[in-house]
Each structure stands twice: as structure tokens, then as C-alpha cells.
Amino acid sequence: xxxxxxxxxxxxxxxxxxxxxxxxxxxxxxxxxxxxxxxxxxxxxxxxxxxxxxxxxxxxxxxxxxxxxxxxxxxxxxxxxxxxxxxxxxxxxxxxxxxxxxxxxxxxxxxxxxxxxxxxxxxxxxxxxxxxxxxxxxxxxxxxxxxxxxxxxxxxxxxxxxxxxxxxxxxxxxxxxxxxxxxxxxxxxxxxxxxxxxxxxxxxxxxxxxxxxxxxxxxxxxxxxxxxxxxxxxxxxxxxxxxxxxxxxxxxxxxxxxxxxxxxxxxxxxxxxxxxxxxxxxxxxxxxxxxxxxxxxxxxxxxxxxxxxxxxxxxxxxxxxxxxxxxxxxxxxxxxxxxxxxxxxxxxxxxxxxxxxxxxxxxxxxxxxxxxxxxxxxxxxxxxxxxxxxxxxxxxxxxxxxxxxxxxxxxxxxxxxxxxxxxxxxxxxxxxxxxxxxxxxxxxxxxxxxxxxxxxx
Amino acid sequence: xxxxxxxxxxxxxxxxxxxxxxxxxxxxxxxxxxxxxxxxxxxxxxxxxxxxxxxxxxxxxxxxxxxxxxxxxxxx
Numbered sequence: 001x002x003x004x005x006x007x008x009x010x011x012x013x014x015x016x017x018x019x020x021x022x023x024x025x026x027x028x029x030x031x032x033x034x035x036x037x038x039x040x041x042x043x044x045x046x047x048x049x050x051x052x053x054x055x056x057x058x059x060x061x062x063x064x065x066x067x068x069x070x071x072x073x074x075x076x077x078x079x080x081x082x083x084x085x086x087x088x089x090x091x092x093x094x095x096x097x098x099x100x101x102x103x104x105x106x107x108x109x110x111x112x113x114x115x116x117x118x119x120x121x122x123x124x125x126x127x128x129x130x131x132x133x134x135x136x137x138x139x140x141x142x143x144x145x146x147x148x149x150x151x152x153x154x155x156x157x158x159x160x161x162x163x164x165x166x167x168x169x170x171x172x173x174x175x176x177x178x179x180x181x182x183x184x185x186x187x188x189x190x191x192x193x194x195x196x197x198x199x200x201x202x203x204x205x206x207x208x209x210x211x212x213x214x215x216x217x218x219x220x221x222x223x224x225x226x227x228x229x230x231x232x233x234x235x236x237x238x239x240x241x242x243x244x245x246x247x248x249x250x251x252x253x254x255x256x257x258x259x260x261x262x263x264x265x266x267x268x269x270x271x272x273x274x275x276x277x278x279x280x281x282x283x284x285x286x287x288x289x290x291x292x293x294x295x296x297x298x299x300x301x302x303x304x305x306x307x308x309x310x311x312x313x314x315x316x317x318x319x320x321x322x323x324x325x326x327x328x329x330x331x332x333x334x335x336x337x338x339x340x341x342x343x344x345x346x347x348x349x350x351x352x353x354x355x356x357x358x359x360x361x362x363x364x365x366x367x368x369x370x371x372x373x374x375x376x377x378x379x380x381x382x383x384x385x386x387x388x389x390x391x392x393x394x395x396x397x398x399x400x401x402x403x404x405x406x407x408x409x410x411x412x413x414x415x416x417x418x419x420x421x422x423x424x425x426x427x428x429x430x431x432x433x434x435x436x437x438x439x440x441x442x443x444x445x446x447x448x449x450x451x452x453x454x455x456x457x
Numbered sequence: 458x459x460x461x462x463x464x465x466x467x468x469x470x471x472x473x474x475x476x477x478x479x480x481x482x483x484x485x486x487x488x489x490x491x492x493x494x495x496x497x498x499x500x501x502x503x504x505x506x507x508x509x510x511x512x513x514x515x516x517x518x519x520x521x522x523x524x525x526x527x528x529x530x531x532x533x
Binding site for chain 2: 191214222422425427
């Protein structure tokens with residue numbers, strides 16, 4: 001096997017340094033990761049499309065890094081994705097192999113042609129096992145890892161405490177950026193509401209914590225003093241908008257305790273990170289997403305396609321970055337395609353920029369919401385309703401996924417959707433209406449769904 | 458004032474029949490960290506108590522919650 005992948009040389013340079021440790025104390029060194037890569041290569045025999053089922057364990061993170069540094073093309077998906085969603089992905093993309101979190105390799109149907117530069121595939125919505133994937137080169141993910149290491153000032157001495165799912169772009173970016181500098185990822189399967197999480201944070205001498213807005217709400221409930229361990233210096237936040245008052249609370253705490261709280265923004269399709277808010281600006285700009293990370297340029301595009309130059313005017317963020325995906329995949333044939341975007345991405349998120357260049361999100365143009373940090377493509381939900389033969393439509397806003405159905409029992413539909421997917425059930429509500437609001441042409445009136453919801457019981 | 462089982466059922470949006478002592482956090486999809494936050498607030502509102510953070514993170518099962526509530530003089 002060739003070692004043209006730049007990650008291989010980078011990981012080799014870290015020698016026997018520990019790459020990852022988990023709750024059980026199991027650890028893999030960078031050398032172990034490369035040995036694992038050799039094992040995978042030997043078993044697979046030739047460049048393959050691999051599905052890696054991930055978990056928050058050392059073996060799983062080591063498998064991810066081994067594949068990242070290899071010549072395989074890997075789709076990372078959470079191990080707890082519903083079996084029929086996994087089967088659907090296997091049938092659609094026909095991987096050569098499926099690797100479990102413990103490293104066990106099972107053969108897949110195989111036969112999918114791969115573009116030579118394709119290295120990583122990420123689902124645009126892991127919690128629904130969305131078949132819409134983002135296609136990446138190894139160089140793209142390396143560029144993002146390097147930019148992150150730069151603006152966060154990462155060194156091999158960092159010990160990030162990682163509770164985020166490891167197949168999600170945010171969790172993956174924590175792993176990749178720390179692997180670049182030779183640090184040890186302290187991965188945990190425990191959640192912020194568990195005593196074991198807090199014991200681990202302290203006992204494993206974690207230096208940083210990453211979370212979505214929900215985590216930071218939970219931590220406020222538990223009391224911010226829990227964060228003041230002897231070693232924890234950086235808190236980072238992405239995965240949705242942190243309300244300004246909450247951001248202000250953390251800014252106050254960080255300043256009073258000599259720690260950094262760093263808000264960031266990104267998107268799976270961007271590899272994933274795009275902006276960061278330098279911590280010294282948090283107090284004066286609570287709720288903003290900051291400035292582009294190194295190597296990224298952001299333009300705000302008006303409805304007529306022109307670039308907005310006036311401060312305070314909203315437009316869709318268009319990002320230019322070496323980490324942008326090559327394009328989407330919606331089926332096996334798409335994996336043979338190369339770069340279609342040339343490093344430029346329309347994000348579907350609206351933002352405005354103030355005089356000093358600080359960006360703030362003002363809205364979302366696309367059919368997507370965040371449910372307590374996890375991304376849900378509304379079109380994927382609608383596709384599931386269609387598969388279930390339920391006439392209905394999904395809509396909503398962050399933390400509130402709403403389904404209006406014209407037939408069927410709301411409770412039954414809700415239970416079926418919870419079983420099919422892995423987003424937080426609390427975020428989902430289903431109501432029945434006699435008929436959905438439509439124009440005389442029969443076209444659904446998305447703008448009237450909110451009113452229809454309020455009127456329904 | 459609702460019973461403990463009723464508070465659990467409403468917070469997790471599950472059947473009251475599923476609320477048995479052995480039901481554990483993360484053992485069902487409906488009891489995730491998001492539901493846990495809702496549960497904490499619901500317990501506090503229903504029983505008129507303020508739960509200590511150390512107790513919140515120790516609430517790993519229905520049985521454990523009962524035990525913890527007893528410290529607050531609550532019999533659910």
C-alpha cells in the first residue's frame with residue numbers, strides 16, 4: 001500500500017506517544033494506530049470503501065485514525081444507528097467492509113468505484129443515518145486540523161475530554177486536530193449529567209472540553225464550579241447558537257477563573273470548522289460566531305447574488321476554504337466523482353457582519369434544524385414519513401422538531417420515528433391536522449405550517 | 458402533587474407502566490441527557506425541592522431517584 005496520505009507521516013512522527021485513552025483506561029499509542037492500519041490494509045487487500053461503526057472508546061478512535069491515515073475511503077457512522085438505517089446505507093453504497101468499534105471486520109457487498117482522492121465520507125445527519133454524504137480528501141481534513149491547531153494553540157500537552165460522538169464532524173475535528181499535534185484524546189462514553197463524567201474530567205487531568213449549547217445549559221444547572229479542575233483551561237462550543245445571556249455567563253466565569261471559552265461555527269460540508277470567536281471578544285460579542293479561521297474567507301451573499309459589503313446587512317455565508325468537501329454523494333455512483341465545488345461552499349446559514357468584521361448568525365436558509373446539537377435534515381424526516389406511508393411534513397426550529405400528519409395516530413408515528421432515528425426524543429412532537437396548508441396549485445405552504453401547528457390540538 | 462412515576466412518565470414521555478425501579482438512565486432512548494434535564498426540573502417543581510448538583514449526577518435509575526428523594530423527605 002502506498003503512504004501518499006499526508007496523515008501517515010504525521011502520525012508516524014509521534015512515535016510511541018499515547019493517541020487515545022478511554023473510560024476503561026485502554027490506551028493506543030500512535031505506533032499502535034499505525035500497526036492497526038497495517039492490519040486493516042492486510043485484511044482488506046486493496047483500496048476499499050469501509051464503513052466504520054464508531055463509539056466513544058479507545059479502540060474505535062484508534063480505528064478512525066488508522067483509516068484516516070490509510071488509503072481506504074471511510075464512512076464513519078455511530079454504532080447505535082438503527083439496524084434498518086445501517087442496512088439501507090450498506091445497500092445504497094455497497095461498502096467492501098464494515099468495521100465495528102472493537103476493530104472486527106465484516107465483508108460488505110463491495111463493488112463501488114472510488115475516486116482516487118476520496119478519503120472520508122461523513123453523513124450530513126448522523127442521527128438519522130442520512131444517505132446524503134459529504135465527500136472529503138485527506139488533504140481537506142488535514143487543512144482544517146491545521147487551522148484548528150493554529151487558532152487554539154494546540155500542543156502535544158493537550159488532553160481533550162471528548163464526550164461528543166466520534167463520527168460527528170465536531171467530535172471528529174477534535175480528534176483530528178489533536179492527532180495532528182500528537183496529543184492524547186481522553187474519550188468518554190459518559191454524559192454531562194453523570195457523576196462518572198465529572199470524575200473522569202478531573203482524574204484524567206483533561207485540559208479542554210467541547211460541547212454543544214445543550215451541554216453548557218446542563219453545566220449551568222450543575223454549577224460552573226465543577227469546571228474549575230486544576231487542569232481544565234479551554235472550553236469550546238459549537239453545534240448551534242449559544243444564546244447571548246448564556247455566552248455572557250461563561251465569559252464572566254472564564255475571565256474570573258483564568259480559563260478560555262471559545263465559541264465556534266462550522267458545518268459538516270466545510271470539513272467542518274469555519275469561524276471562531278477569540279475569547280477576549282466573548283464578553284463584548286456574546287452570541288456572535290466570530291471571524292474566519294486561518295485559511296478561510298467568508299462572503300455574505302444577498303438574494304440577488306451580489307456580495308454584501310455594508311455592516312449589519314444579512315446574507316447567506318459563502319465560505320472559501322481548503323477544507324471544503326468535494327461535493328455530496330447520494331448514491332454509489334457519486335463516490336467516483338471528484339471535486340465539484342473548488343473549495344467554495346454556500347452554507348445555507350444567514351449572517352451579518354459588523355464594522356470590525358465580527359460575524360453573527362441571523363437565520364437559516366436551509367431545511368435543517370439542530371436538535372440539542374444534533375443536525376437533522378428535514379427532508380430526511382419527510383422521506384421516512386413517506387416510507388412509513390404517513391402523509392405529513394416536518395418543520396420546526398432548533399430543539400423543536402415538529403411533524404404535522406394528515407392521517408395516522410400521532411403517538412404511533414412519534415414512537416416509530418424515535419425508534420428509527422437517534423436524535424433526542426424530547427425534541428420531537430407530532431400533531432394531526434385534517435389537511436396541510438396548501439396553495440391552490442397543491443404546493444405545500446411551508447410558511448403556514450407554524451400557524452397550522454398552533455391551531456391543531 | 459404527582460407521584461414519582463407520573464413525573465417520570467411525563468418528563469420522559471413514556472408509559473407510567475415502564476417506570477419500574479430498575480429503569481436506568483440511557484437504557485432507553487427516551488432517558489437521555491436532554492430528558493434528564495427535563496426530569497430534574499419536573500421533580501423540583503412537583504416536590505417543591507432544590508436538588509443538589511451531586512444528587513442530579515447520581516440519579517442513574519428510578520430506584521436511585523427514590524433513594525435520593527428520601528433525603529429531601531419526599532416519598533414518591
